[in-house]
Amino acid sequence: MKKILIVDDEEGMRIALNEALSRVGFKVVSCADGREAVTKLKNDTYAMVITDIKMPGLDGLGLLREVKKICPETPVVMITAYGTIDNAVEAMKDGACDYLLKPFSFENLIEIVKNGLAQAEMLFDNRTGDAVISGGNGNGSGKKATESRTIVTGDPEMLRLIDMARGVAASNSTVLIYGQSGTGKELIAHLIHNNSQRSNKAFVAVNCAAIPDNLLESELFGHEKGSFTGATFRKFGKFELAQGGTILLDEIGEMSMTLQAKLLRVLQEFEIDRIGGKEPVPIDVRVISTTNIDLKKAVQENKFREDLYYRLNVIPIKVPPLRERKGDVERLAKHFTALHAEKVGKEIKGIGSDAMKEIKSMRWPGNVRELQNTIERAVLLCRTDEIGTTDLILEESRGDVAAESSDFPTTTIEEMERKLIAKTLDVTNGNRTHAARSLGISIRTLRNKLKEYKERNLAVEGV
Ligand SMILES: Nc1ncnc2c1ncn2[C@@H]1O[C@H](COP(=O)(O)OP(=O)(O)OP(=O)(O)O)[C@@H](O)[C@H]1O
Numbered sequence: 001m002k003k004i005l006i007v008d009d010e011e012g013m014r015i016a017l018n019e020a021l022s023r024v025g026f027k028v029v030s031c032a033d034g035r036e037a038v039t040k041l042k043n044d045t046y047a048m049v050i051t052d053i054k055m056p057g058l059d060g061l062g063l064l065r066e067v068k069k070i071c072p073e074t075p076v077v078m079i080t081a082y083g084t085i086d087n088a089v090e091a092m093k094d095g096a097c098d099y100l101l102k103p104f105s106f107e108n109l110i111e112i113v114k115n116g117l118a119q120a121e122m123l124f125d126n127r128t129g130d131a132v133i134s135g136g137n138g139n140g141s142g143k144k145a146t147e148s149r150t151i152v153t154g155d156p157e158m159l160r161l162i163d164m165a166r167g168v169a170a171s172n173s174t175v176l177i178y179g180q181s182g183t184g185k186e187l188i189a190h191l192i193h194n195n196s197q198r199s200n201k202a203f204v205a206v207n208c209a210a211i212p213d214n215l216l217e218s219e220l221f222g223h224e225k226g227s228f229t230g231a232t233f234r235k236f237g238k239f240e241l242a243q244g245g246t247i248l249l250d251e252i253g254e255m256s257m258t259l260q261a262k263l264l265r266v267l268q269e270f271e272i273d274r275i276g277g278k279e280p281v282p283i284d285v286r287v288i289s290t291t292n293i294d295l296k297k298a299v300q301e302n303k304f305r306e307d308l309y310y311r312l313n314v315i316p317i318k319v320p321p322l323r324e325r326k327g328d329v330e331r332l333a334k335h336f337t338a339l340h341a342e343k344v345g346k347e348i349k350g351i352g353s354d355a356m357k358e359i360k361s362m363r364w365p366g367n368v369r370e371l372q373n374t375i376e377r378a379v380l381l382c383r384t385d386e387i388g389t390t391d392l393i394l395e396e397s398r399g400d401v402a403a404e405s406s407d408f409p410t411t412t413i414e415e416m417e418r419k420l421i422a423k424t425l426d427v428t429n430g431n432r433t434h435a436a437r438s439l440g441i442s443i444r445t446l447r448n449k450l451k452e453y454k455e456r457n458l459a460v461e462g463v
Pocket residue numbers: 149150151152153179180181182183184185186187188250292332368369372440441
């Protein structure tokens with residue numbers, strides 16, 4: 001259970017926060033002033049600190065400075081009233097992760113806490129694993145194979161591409177990463193960030209396909225309080241949160257033409273306009289974008305701005321699909337076996353030769369992500385010390401047998417796909433983002449499919 005430290009001199013506020021956060025499963029410790037908080041922080045670890053700004057004795061800003069000394073990783077959220085909003089902005093510059101403007105709703109609070117924790121986790125992850133293992137046994141780099149964000153490959157094309165990514169990391173040029181879903185585009189983006197001078201600043205990812213267009217603008221550029229209905233508090237956009245660091249615009253091809261024009265302006269002027277803001281805010285952010293569609297074609301079809309395309313495409317990196325790097329299938333399968341066995345605490349020494357043969361014969365349309373999911377499941381199912389053919393659930397990835405064979409009856413493929421989608425949604429409790437991820441398709445594709453089923457009155461639940 002994650003522990004949150006609440007610091008407020010007002011008893012009512014302490015009780016309210018305690019109540020709200022406990023309700024969603026956090027353990028809450030509270031205290032009435034900054035000094036007491038400092039003592040607590042020295043003796044225990046907290047996932048987050050939420051502090052009032054105005055307090056007698058050591059105030060919120062003073063406490064923030066102490067947190068940065070005692071436990072710099074711990075995210076700090078400031079509570080502020082209208083009168084002290086400038087202090088909150090100061091605090092953000094001093095490293096507070098967000099602020100809560102009084103009065104705030106339960107939803108406001110939870111959103112800010114969750115975002116803050118996610119951001120902190122991301123920053124933490126960024127500091128680990130940028131190693132490239134180019135050998136076969138998964139331990140070649142001297143780092144543990146099970147460390148996150150490790151890129152495992154021995155494929156000459158991938159190695160060349162990784163070299164190139166490292167080479168361009170130092171510059172500020174925009175990078176466009178091409179590749180099918182699940183090929184490792186995000187890993188490459190992290191590699192670039194981690195090898196740049198920006199590595200100790202934020203890496204912020206935005207999935208342009210997962211956020212509805214009308215919200216994406218505020219997500220990217222932020223908004224002022226009252227700038228539109230529902231804008232009950234000021235929000236910093238992802239560009240501002242990435243200040244000094246790197247922003248990853250995932251699935252850039254899904255961005256609307258209107259927003260493309262706004263993004264182009266950002267790249268030309270190095271400043272952003274918050275929605276409802278009076279003047280532009282200067283930004284210093286490295287832009288990396290990814291796409292799984294052919295952007296050049298999108299330009300020809302007038303779906304993507306040509307000028308923006310050239311701005312983004314300064315350095316193109318093409319990540320090959322898994323089926324074009326045959327050697328990596330075995331290497332990655334072994335890597336994921338070790339990774340997931342360790343995660344669940346199972347003693348599994350490897351993959352049996354028949355199982356490996358099957359794995360190698362697959363086409364992996366969902367690429368590395370699909371392979372990883374398959375191995376993760378196999379590890380869970382495995383009852384011996386070796387993954388066998390019965391531990392592999394491969395139907396959905398028999399691309400060579402089903403999806404690509406023209407004389408396979410289409411209705412059956414469709415039905416299979418619908419069942420798989422239904423099953424996955426069931427497992428993710430209806431969470432589409434997670435479902436799309438584990439299916440190795442984009443959220444947009446999933447949404448379209450569900451829409452199509454609905455239009456055709458086909459059941460998705462309980463198939
Ligand atoms: N070469 C690799 N070595 C180890 N793990 C990898 C490698 N490539 C991908 N992965 C893992 O596979 C998963 C998918 O990778 P990633 O998210 O980078 O893909 P992506 O191309 O961004 O996918 P999408 O288009 O769906 O966003 C992640 O869990 C990642 O850690």
